[in-house]
Amino acid sequence: MDLTKGRVILTSLILFAFFACFLPTNHTFGQVNYPTKPINLLIGYAPGGVVDISERFMASKAEKFLGQPIVVTNNGGGGSSVAFGIVAKKPADGYNLVGGASTGLVRIPQFRSVPYTMDDFVPIMHFATPVLTPIVVKSTSPWKTFKELVEYAKKNPGKITYSTTGVGSPMHIAMEFVAKQEGISWTHIPYPGAVPAFTALLGGHVMVNAGAGESIPYIKDGTVRILANLSENRVKSWPNVPTLRELGYDIYNESVFLFAAPKGTPKPIIDKLDNAFRKAMDDPEFLSVMAKVEFEPSYRNSEDTRKYLEDAYKRIGRLIKELKIPMEETQKK
Numbered sequence: 001m002d003l004t005k006g007r008v009i010l011t012s013l014i015l016f017a018f019f020a021c022f023l024p025t026n027h028t029f030g031q032v033n034y035p036t037k038p039i040n041l042l043i044g045y046a047p048g049g050v051v052d053i054s055e056r057f058m059a060s061k062a063e064k065f066l067g068q069p070i071v072v073t074n075n076g077g078g079g080s081s082v083a084f085g086i087v088a089k090k091p092a093d094g095y096n097l098v099g100g101a102s103t104g105l106v107r108i109p110q111f112r113s114v115p116y117t118m119d120d121f122v123p124i125m126h127f128a129t130p131v132l133t134p135i136v137v138k139s140t141s142p143w144k145t146f147k148e149l150v151e152y153a154k155k156n157p158g159k160i161t162y163s164t165t166g167v168g169s170p171m172h173i174a175m176e177f178v179a180k181q182e183g184i185s186w187t188h189i190p191y192p193g194a195v196p197a198f199t200a201l202l203g204g205h206v207m208v209n210a211g212a213g214e215s216i217p218y219i220k221d222g223t224v225r226i227l228a229n230l231s232e233n234r235v236k237s238w239p240n241v242p243t244l245r246e247l248g249y250d251i252y253n254e255s256v257f258l259f260a261a262p263k264g265t266p267k268p269i270i271d272k273l274d275n276a277f278r279k280a281m282d283d284p285e286f287l288s289v290m291a292k293v294e295f296e297p298s299y300r301n302s303e304d305t306r307k308y309l310e311d312a313y314k315r316i317g318r319l320i321k322e323l324k325i326p327m328e329e330t331q332k333k
Contacts, residue, residue: 034094034269035068041259042073042087044080044100046193050213050293051080051257054128055099057289061280066272070097077192079166080104081114084260088116092264094273097124102256103169106313110320111168118313122265123305125274126258127281132238132294133171133211133230133253138201139222146227146247149208153184160186162208163197170253171211173316174230174244176323177251211253213293235294251319254312257295258305270302 041059045051052074059070075083080100090096098121105118135146143149153160164171167190179186189206191197198212201224209215211230218224219238229235229243232252245252259277261270280286281297290297300308 034272035066037095038069038071039066039095039097040073041070041097041099042075042083044076044078044083044098044104045074046076046195047074048214049076049194050295051099051101051194054257054289054293054295055259057286058127058277058280059099061283061286062273062276065276065279077166078104078112078114079108079169081108081112084121085115087260088120088262090262092122092262092266094261094265094269097259097261097273099259100257102126102258102309102312103165105260105309106316107168107170107173108166110313110317111325118309120263121260122263122270123302123309124259124261124270125277125302126256126300126305126308127277127297128257128290128295129298130213130231130253130255130294131233131296132213132216132235134213134215134219134226134241135175135208135210135228135230136198136201136212136215136219136224136226137208138204139225141207141225143227144225146242146244149227150178150182150184153179153186154182158185158187160208161189161206162186162210163189163191163200163206164210165194165197165212166190166192169211170255171230173319173323173325174249174251174253175210176325177319178244178249180323181249213295216294237294256298256300256305256308274301 043052043055056072059072063070075086081104083098083100084104087096087098108114109117137143143152162175172188191200194212194214198209198214200206201209215224219226226238226241228247229241230253231243234241234243243252278299281299287297
């Protein structure tokens with residue numbers, strides 16, 4: 001009797017193991033069923049800025065490929081580090097995403113204490129790089145070229161004030177790179193986003209603004225004057241504006257704009273999100289928006305974005321040490 005019972009149990013186990021091979025895994029179920037409810041996307045920049053516009057628009061185009069709405073909110077500040085800090089603590093279930101810039105992962109953590117590391121995230125993909133990162137002054141200013149601005153700074157140490165999106169931003173690093181190479185000093189005034197940083201220039205609170213794509217309409221109408229471009233190449237829209245590299249400063253803004261999810265988010269979910277966002281990049285309306293904000297569509301998948309971020313972290317870390325830019329806590333003392 002016991003022998004017969006043992007054979008039945010053994011046979012049942014063999015049959016279970018056989019049929020289990022044909023059952024979908026939890027990841028497969030997640031890939032098939034996800035998403036079953038709205039997805040939350042926290043953008044790490046203030047509403048109305050060029051990063052917000054591009055990521056919000058891209059999310060709206062990705063919705064149709066996901067079959068669920070993407071609910072977008074904003075929490076600007078710290079080069080998107082505030083948003084990264086919030087999402088790092090969210091469940092890794094694919095329903096909590098962050099949209100920001102590589103700055104929040106590769107620069108800001110090297111300037112201040114943040115409640116996360118790069119390893120707390122899984123990159124979904126990167127979708128764009130900036131074509132225009134302008135250094136601008138008001139049209140009423142005396143400086144017609146970047147060289148004239150530098151010469152003034154040499155004769156008036158510390159008098160020039162410039163605004164950026166914050167300590168550790170690509171614009172901050174680039175301006176301090178120029179200062180070190182030229183042996184000058186100027187005063188950095190950080191703001192929690194590109195819009196307030198540029199508004200500070202319009203309001204006369206600073207003399208120079210570095211890096212706000214929000215300045216584009218004001219460049220066009222003559223309210224501000226563009227002296228140089230922090231991006232890698234000249235812009236077709238402003239062919240006469242030189243890059244910092246062309247002016248003799250071997251540095252440029254190599255930031256990328258990306259989406260990420262908390263560490264532990266299943267790969268099938270990351271792949272599905274990547275696929276949806278990638279398809280959104282082909283939308284004609286999206287491409288039109290990118291052209292208006294002077295962003296160049298460019299793509300890396302999750303793995304390639306991770307490799308880029310790790311490499312950028314090391315390279316930028318070396319540059320920060322060379323420039324001897326102190327941690328933000330030290331600067332406040």
